[in-house]
Amino acid sequence: MTDHKNQKIKKALLLGSGALKIGEAGEFDYSGSxxxxxxxxxxxxxxxxxxxxxxxxTSEGFADKIYFLPVTPYFVEKxxxxxxxxxxxxxxxxxxxxxxxVALYESGVLERYGVEVLGTPVQAIMDTEDRELFVHKLDEIGxxxxxxxAVNTIDDARAAAARLGYPVIVRAAYALGGLGSGFCDNEEQLVSLTEKALSFSPxxxxxxxxxGWKEVEYEVVRDRFDNCITVCNMENFxxxxxxxxxxxxxxxxxxxxxxxxHYLRQLAIKIIRHIGIVGECNVQYAFDPASMDYRVIExxxxLSRSSALASKATGYPLAFVAAKLGLGYGLFDLKNSVTKETSAFFEPALDYIVCKIPRWDLGKFHGVRREIGSSMKSVGEVMAIGRTFExxxxxxxxxxxxxxxxxxGNRELSIADIDHALAEPTDKRIFVIAQAMMKGYSVERIHELTKIDRWFLHRLANIVSTSDELSLCDKLENISEPLLRQAKQQGFSDFQIARCVLKDSMxxxxxxxxxVxxxxxxxxxxxxxxxxxxxAAEYPASTNYLYLTYNGTxxxxNYLHDHRSIVVLGSGAYRIGSSVEFDWCSVNALLTVKKEGWRSVMINYNPETVSTDYDLCDRLY
Incomplete structure (x- = not known):
């Protein structure tokens, strides 16, 4: 086999993401590591x-040299x-x-010092970041x-909105986490939002x-020989x-x-081939399922937070593979370091469902608006794995x-509150859907108010109907074996089951x-x-990346029962006051456990972290 690695690269500089912020958190610690x-x-x-x-x-043993400096052109040049x-x-x-x-490239610094950009060329980055270039680039392939x-003044924004027709969305270019973006139904809203967006970006x-359209995302990997695979596709609830x-x-x-x-998958591959990505990228679509009409959002x-999720959801080491492809390797040169058996040229096949849910800490602020929209407010996320959506x-x-x-089982709301909370989503919307179902709203009515796909709503209705069946039992010994099994397969905890049955004696x-x-x-x-x-068990694989389910036999x-395992508990979702520092603690604990000759076991459900990476411990739950 020929070695396609770029032999000229003896020393490489990696740029981190600096301080954690909304929209840029632990996932870049994971991808950088x-x-x-x-x-x-x-x-x-x-x-x-x-x-x-x-x-x-930034801890010992990862990089050869670390500079604790701002990630800005001035310091990076030094x-x-x-x-x-x-x-x-x-x-x-x-x-x-x-x-x-991009700034270092445009000012000629990289050329002056002979620094090669590894992976996706800067021109391709600019083609995806600058809206006009992006639209033009995709127009070339239809x-x-x-x-x-794209506008630079409020007057131009007014004229643009008039041409496009309301409602419109305003967003700042080159911004993070949808900063300064929002929906406008009229000119007054447009002016106030544009002023805000222009303060963040030119x-x-x-x-x-x-x-109201569906939002679907594909994580795509391409090498410099034009080989492509899609590692994972995801759909927003x-x-x-x-x-x-x-x-x-x-x-x-x-x-x-x-x-x-397959239609969207082929499009994603066509797009990244045309733009010339080397490594990993994600393609986000708006998709109208009624007509198969689509638009590419961005x-x-x-690598993004979605890539961290895709990597943890599929067990495909996206960041690792992207870095190797940046060095010039082809996908066919690399092994998937998770399965150890297959080439990195394999598209993962899943026999389970992964669900990511954001976590907000809005209760810590006075007077904050709880509505959620095109600008990010969540501070962390969790990832759950099961065999059914429920x-x-x-x-x-x-x-x-x-x-x-x-x-x-969350607090009671009035019908007027329910209608409003379904139509104008807040951080608690999923619980409002449960309330609505328990008050007799049909799937059709909830779909009209939320535009959430009926498939998801029918699945949530299954949970409510099981909850109702349990409520009729009034004593634990009255629960039949099939009903108890069904409840556990739908993800009910023992606490939830007890609460449904023993309502008055909790x-x-x-x-x-x-x-229970x-x-x-x-x-x-x-x-x-x-x-x-x-x-999906079609080929042998030796992973120790595990989850628990009641949908299996x-x-x-194989458990050895040799008392040589030590469990390290992770800290779960990032929240204000508990974030990446506990990931650092967990990782160091795991490395120490391993070094001392014990079997290291990690329990954590945060997909942004290094501790949920497949190769840091012997067993990952």
Whole structure:
């Protein structure tokens, strides 16, 4: 086999993303750490610029040299002057690194010091970041984008909106997490939003609103030999109009037909070939399932939070592979380091469902608006894995730490409040849907108010109907074995079951939970441990990437019972006051456990973290 690696690269500079912010959090610590590992494996000296001391990538053993400096053109140039790297990696530090890299390229710094951009060429990055270039580029291959006009003044924005017709969406170019964006139904709203957006960015986009269409995303990988695969596709539970970072996201998509899925997949490959991405990128679509009409919303020529989710959801080491492709390797040269058995040229096949749910901390602020929309407010996210949508979403809703009740069982709302909260989404919308269903709203009525796909709503209705059936039992011994099994397969916790059945006697919840557990074990209803093998068990794979489910009959792993395992508990979703620093603690604990010759076991459900990376511990739950 020929070695396609770029032999000229002896020293590489990696740009981090700096301080954690909304829309740019732990996922870039994870992608940067993987990229550093990939470089190290090739014997390349690595230099990292990242002033965030709480990250894993800035700790000992990852980069050869670390500069705790701002990721800005001025400081990066000083480091380039001193270190003289052969190559620079821009795709692993979020929008911060990307914008900095583009500035260094445009000012001629990279050329002056002979620094090669590894991976996607800067021109391709500019083609995806600058709206006009992007639309023009996709027009060349007849791919549809959302009708939009780039403007620099309020008067131009007025004229653009008049041409496009209201409603429109306003968004700042080169911005992070939908900063300064929003929907406008009239000129007054347009003026106030445009003023705000222009304070963040010199260029503002006014585009036609497609609120209510589906939002679908594909993670695509391409090497310099033009080989492409799609690693994962994801679908937003919420329709277009709510930022992906604010949305519940399901992978793989559940409501697309086979024809829809392959149609969008082929388009994604066509797009990234034309733009010339090398490594990884994601393509976001607005999709109208009624007519198969679509628009490309955007292409991110870098790793994103969605890529971290896709990587954890499929067990495909996206950032690691992207870094190797940036060095010139082909997909056919690389092994998938998770399965160890298959080439990186394999498209993962999933026999499970992954559900990502954002977590907000809006309760910590006075006077904050709880509505969610095109600008991100969530501070963290959780990822749940199950064999059915019901199981995955209920697990996820408990993981965000906003109550033990899963989908059902939150506070009462009036009908007027319910209608308003369904039509104008807030951070609590999923619980409002449960309230509406318990008050007798039909799936059709909820669909009209929310535009959420009926498939998801029917699945949520299944949970409510099981909850109603349990409520009729009034004593634990009255629950039949099939009903208890069904409840567990739909993700009900023992607490939820106790609450449904023993409504009036929840003064001692601990005891009630134990009673449900005892009944369950007596009936032989226990969970099994399943492996994420990324190949839907079609090929052998040796992963120790695991989840628990009641939808199965046997464990995928053999337990040795040799008392040589040590469990490290992760800290779950990022929230204000608990974020990447505890990921750093977990990772260091795991590395120490391993070093001392014990089996390291990680339990965590945050897809943005380094601790949920497949190769840091012996077993990952």
């Amino acid at each position: 993987q990229a550093l590992k990939a470089m190290k494996e090739e014997g390349i000296t690595t230099v990292l610029i990242n002033p965030n001391i709480a990250t894993v990538q 480091v380039i002057e001193k270190e003289r790297p052969d190559g620079i990696l821009l795709a692993f530090g979020g929008q911060t690194a990307l914008n900095c890299g 791919v549809k984008t959302i009708k939009s006009e 260029q503002v986009l006014v585009e036609k609103s497609l609120k 919420d329709p277009l109009g709510i930022h992906t970072g604010e949305s519940i996201v399901v992978a793989p998509s559940q409501t697309l037909t086979n024809e829809d899925y 292409v991110n020529a870098r 199981e995955a979403i209920q697990k996820g809703l408990r993981m965000i730490g906003q109550g033990m009740h899963g989908f059902t 003064a001692d919840p601990e005891n009630n939970i134990l009673q 557990r005892e009944l369950r074990k007596r009936l032989g209803i226990t969970p099994v441990v399943k492996q994420i093998d990324t190949l 046997e464990n995928d792993v």
